[in-house]
Amino acid sequence: MKVSGTYFPSKSSRAIAAHAELSQDAVLTITAEDGAILTAVPFKDVRASSRLGKLYRCLDLPGGAHFETSDNDGVDAMFRAAGLLRRGAFIHRLESSLRWVAVAVLLATISATAIIVYGFPAAARWLAYETPRPVLAAISEQTLSTMDRLSLGPSRLTATERAKAKLLFDRVAAVAANGRNGYRLLFRNGNSLGPNAFSLPDGTIIVTDQLCRLVKRNDELEGVFGHELAHANRRHSLQMVYEDSLIPVAIALITGDASQFTQIASVLPAMLIQSSYSRGFELQADDDSVTMMRHIGADPSALGDLLLRMDKTLCGKDGCRPSWLGSHPATTERVARLRTLANSSR
Amino acid sequence: MLRTGTTAGGGGTKALHTLEFRGTGSEFFRIWIVNLALTIATLGIYSAWAKVRTTRYFRGNTFLAGHPFDYHASPIRILIGRFIAVLVLLGYGVTERISPTVVVLWATLFLFITPWLLVSSLRFSARNTSYRNVRLNFVGTISGAARVYILLPVLSLLTLFTTWPLVHRARDYYYVNNHTFGGKPFRTQFSGWSIYAIYLTALGLLLGVGIVAGAMITLMTFPVVRFGPGSQPTAEAIAFLICAYLTVFFLLAAVRIFVHAMATNLAIGNAVLDGHHELRSNLGAMPLAWIIATNTILTFLTLGLFYPWARVRLVRYQASCVALLAASDLDEFTSEVIATQGAIGEEIATFFDLGISL
Numbered sequence: 001m002k003v004s005g006t007y008f009p010s011k012s013s014r015a016i017a018a019h020a021e022l023s024q025d026a027v028l029t030i031t032a033e034d035g036a037i038l039t040a041v042p043f044k045d046v047r048a049s050s051r052l053g054k055l056y057r058c059l060d061l062p063g064g065a066h067f068e069t070s071d072n073d074g075v076d077a078m079f080r081a082a083g084l085l086r087r088g089a090f091i092h093r094l095e096s097s098l099r100w101v102a103v104a105v106l107l108a109t110i111s112a113t114a115i116i117v118y119g120f121p122a123a124a125r126w127l128a129y130e131t132p133r134p135v136l137a138a139i140s141e142q143t144l145s146t147m148d149r150l151s152l153g154p155s156r157l158t159a160t161e162r163a164k165a166k167l168l169f170d171r172v173a174a175v176a177a178n179g180r181n182g183y184r185l186l187f188r189n190g191n192s193l194g195p196n197a198f199s200l201p202d203g204t205i206i207v208t209d210q211l212c213r214l215v216k217r218n219d220e221l222e223g224v225f226g227h228e229l230a231h232a233n234r235r236h237s238l239q240m241v242y243e244d245s246l247i248p249v250a251i252a253l254i255t256g257d258a259s260q261f262t263q264i265a266s267v268l269p270a271m272l273i274q275s276s277y278s279r280g281f282e283l284q285a286d287d288d289s290v291t292m293m294r295h296i297g298a299d300p301s302a303l304g305d306l307l308l309r310m311d312k313t314l315c316g317k318d319g320c321r322p323s324w325l326g327s328h329p330a331t332t333e334r335v336a337r338l339r340t341l342a343n344s345s346r
Numbered sequence: 347m348l349r350t351g352t353t354a355g356g357g358g359t360k361a362l363h364t365l366e367f368r369g370t371g372s373e374f375f376r377i378w379i380v381n382l383a384l385t386i387a388t389l390g391i392y393s394a395w396a397k398v399r400t401t402r403y404f405r406g407n408t409f410l411a412g413h414p415f416d417y418h419a420s421p422i423r424i425l426i427g428r429f430i431a432v433l434v435l436l437g438y439g440v441t442e443r444i445s446p447t448v449v450v451l452w453a454t455l456f457l458f459i460t461p462w463l464l465v466s467s468l469r470f471s472a473r474n475t476s477y478r479n480v481r482l483n484f485v486g487t488i489s490g491a492a493r494v495y496i497l498l499p500v501l502s503l504l505t506l507f508t509t510w511p512l513v514h515r516a517r518d519y520y521y522v523n524n525h526t527f528g529g530k531p532f533r534t535q536f537s538g539w540s541i542y543a544i545y546l547t548a549l550g551l552l553l554g555v556g557i558v559a560g561a562m563i564t565l566m567t568f569p570v571v572r573f574g575p576g577s578q579p580t581a582e583a584i585a586f587l588i589c590a591y592l593t594v595f596f597l598l599a600a601v602r603i604f605v606h607a608m609a610t611n612l613a614i615g616n617a618v619l620d621g622h623h624e625l626r627s628n629l630g631a632m633p634l635a636w637i638i639a640t641n642t643i644l645t646f647l648t649l650g651l652f653y654p655w656a657r658v659r660l661v662r663y664q665a666s667c668v669a670l671l672a673a674s675d676l677d678e679f680t681s682e683v684i685a686t687q688g689a690i691g692e693e694i695a696t697f698f699d700l701g702i703s704l
Contacts, residue, residue, distance in 0.1 A: 006413065008478060008479035011479065011480070011680050011681035012479060012480070012677075012679070012680050012681075013477070013478040013479055013480045013528065013676060013677055013678070013679035013680070014677040014678075015413065015478060015675075015676075015677065049402075049416070052377070052399060052402055052403055052406065053369065053373045053374075053377065053403055053406075053407070054368070054373070054407075055402065055403065055406035055407065055414070056406065056414045058416055064479075064681065065479075066479040068413070068414070091380065091384075091395075091399070094380045094384075095376045095377050095380050096376070100380070101375075101376050101379060101380065103383070104379045104380050104382065104383035104384075105379055105383075107383045107386065107387070108379055108382045108383050108386065111386045112650075
């Protein structure tokens with residue numbers, strides 16, 4: 001049994017074209033191409049690197065000499081003949097078998113999907129609820145100052161208008177998880193954002209002047225407060241932040257390196273997700289709002305009426321187009337849902 | 347691309363050997379996907395073996411003058427290193443909740459151990475790499491790393507980063523000049539002007555990009571984070587936003603790639619092994635940017651499945667740009683006796699993305 005390759009003497013880079021031959025009594029003899037015997041060692045003392053693709057096989061000989069060959073099958077045959085185990089042979093068989101590669105693709109795809117669809121949201125939820133209050137406050141302050149700088153302005157509502165809204169806010173907050181003193185209400189001019197409301201993870205709710213003026217019935221504003229308080233209670237915005245930051249971590253783990261790909265790759269999903277809450281979060285906040293409205297005896301479907309009016313203001317006469325990429329439930333769908341829930345509660 | 351050939355030099359025959367990468371995307375895909383599946387099936391334990399197989403695949407398929415490189419790291423050591431890195435990460439995660447002071451303490455600790463992490467990471471990688479039965483080594487000191495990664499950047503801050511190109515050069519010197527092969531040193535040296543020229547060109551490109559970016563960002567600011575019920579950005583707005591963002595991002599990345607390619611050419615292209623084997627490097631910023639951009643897009647569109655081809659493609663191009671003008675047949679090197687070491691530093695460094703290269 002014979003394989004040809006290159007022999008390097010002990011600890012040396014001197015390349016000698018040679019061939020290795022395994023004898024019946026399990027001795028490996030390395031012979032130079034000119035016929036000179038370079039070394040002979042017991043085969044059991046030879047360490048071979050495991051087979052990997054078409055990589056050259058390296059035989060480490062006792063004493064620091066080294067034999068490298070491209071004849072992978074030849075080396076494997078030697079180990080078989082000597083009755084010795086070949087390291088990594090099993091892994092190489094997996095990598096060479098189309099069937100096992102297909103199984104691996106399937107396994108990897110299914111578990112990756114499961115991790116993204118169930119793992120990330122679950123991890124984000126856990127992290128969001130585990131985040132301590134001081135951190136929440138710091139994140140919220142940061143977000144508020146960014147929003148103030150970029151899009152919001154000081155409120156132009158009169159003291160009476162604010163007092164009226166605050167009264168409604170307290171009424172809803174009283175039935176929310178943290179009670180009347182667990183939240184704070186801020187007024188801002190929405191500028192280009194128009195009628196809108198925001199919630200920050202520390203329980204701060206911001207309403208724009210435009211929204212307060214768009215409201216026709218008290219129940220509508222209460223419905224909005226219920227919705228936003230639900231976002232705050234469930235720390236939805238924080239969950240989104242965590243989900244976004246888990247994506248690059250996961251990509252780094254999957255690909256095994258955190259190079260330029262991951263930096264660029266982490267941007268797009270983050271952009272898509274940040275543009276709005278996920279569908280589930282919105283519907284959850286709507287449900288919570290309905291529950292709170294029932295507690296205070298307000299009309300749960302009023303929020304729906306306001307949503308329709310907001311759409312007209314923001315998107316023109318015909319309302320907004322169907323949601324893009326399905327990330328944001330269409331308003332009409334939400335309104336219909338709110339009305340059904342309101343009816344079933346009676 | 348550099349071609350292999352021989353030239354008659356003054357003191358003897360010199361041969362130009364180009365690095366050649368012989369791996370293929372489809373072959374690496376099989377290795378990668380099996381690694382991935384086994385890593386998932388073993389709840390992450392196999393990742394240490396996966397790392398060794400991946401690194402071996404890339405080193406072992408890189409040929410110089412007809413002989414491959416090789417990688418010898420022990421998966422068990424990497425596993426232990428990884429385990430400790432995870433413990434450190436968990437320790438940080440648990441204790442950072444106690445108070446902000448703890449976070450400051452951790453940050454200070456990390457600042458001080460970063461040079462140690464960098465040195466042990468480079469040493470681990472070099473000592474486990476061999477070529478023709480002879481190992482590479484990294485002999486940089488921790489104080490040297492602290493100088494080029496902490497002290498000089500701080501001093502550069504005092505000059506408002508106008509001396510940053512010199513910091514870049516000091517890092518390249520630290521990286522190249524501390525590597526040895528069979529105990530014989532690599533030496534690189536180039537003028538401060540040449541690295542300043544790269545940064546000034548990049549600055550010019552950035553100004554051009556800045557004008558384009560400024561116009562786009564003003565249009566981008568309108569849909570800040572929308573928390574409210576009801577409001578939804580239109581499809582056109584989102585599409586436009588993504589296009590604008592990607593354009594700006596690509597342009598900025600291109601400038602970074604330009605600096606990386608040109609500076610690598612300087613550092614590698616001026617390096618000499620053992621005083622008479624000269625290295626050559628001619629990375630092109632445009633081909634590199636093109637490869638990275640198309641790789642990113644294709645990796646995205648295929649939900650990550652293109653990654654193995656992307657990585658092979660990049661490595662193949664990078665290898666084809668580096669060559670060695672050998673003054674001999676490279677037979678004269680002998681391995682030094684080097685103590686092997688653990689992979690703790692390497693793994694912590696990898697976890698915190700501290701991996702450095704040129």
